[in-house]
Amino acid sequence: MSKITPEDVRKVAKLARLEIPEDQVEMYTSQLEDILSYVDQLQKVDTSSIPPTTRAVEVVNVLRKDEVKSTVVREELLDLAPQREGDFFRVPKILAD
Numbered sequence: 001m002s003k004i005t006p007e008d009v010r011k012v013a014k015l016a017r018l019e020i021p022e023d024q025v026e027m028y029t030s031q032l033e034d035i036l037s038y039v040d041q042l043q044k045v046d047t048s049s050i051p052p053t054t055r056a057v058e059v060v061n062v063l064r065k066d067e068v069k070s071t072v073v074r075e076e077l078l079d080l081a082p083q084r085e086g087d088f089f090r091v092p093k094i095l096a097d
Contacts, residue, residue: 004033 006025009032013020020028083090 004029004036008032 006029009020009025009028012032013028078084078087078089081089
């Protein structure tokens, strides 16, 4: 692995349109070098027997049985509508004949 130079940090900052104060370039150089060193360590781990996954924790949909349940608030909700027609809300016509 090649060593990260301050010029590399300046170039990456310019490409990312970031302003890095000159007095912090050395700090970022060291941090990037540490990050790439860690990634290099991870590259050495044998993952050939690990199946590819899309997420760390498997997500399973939990479904419930679809049941019709009566409610006592139906009339109250229908009464809140500006207009009501029987057991339905009456709404303005939006389609032309």
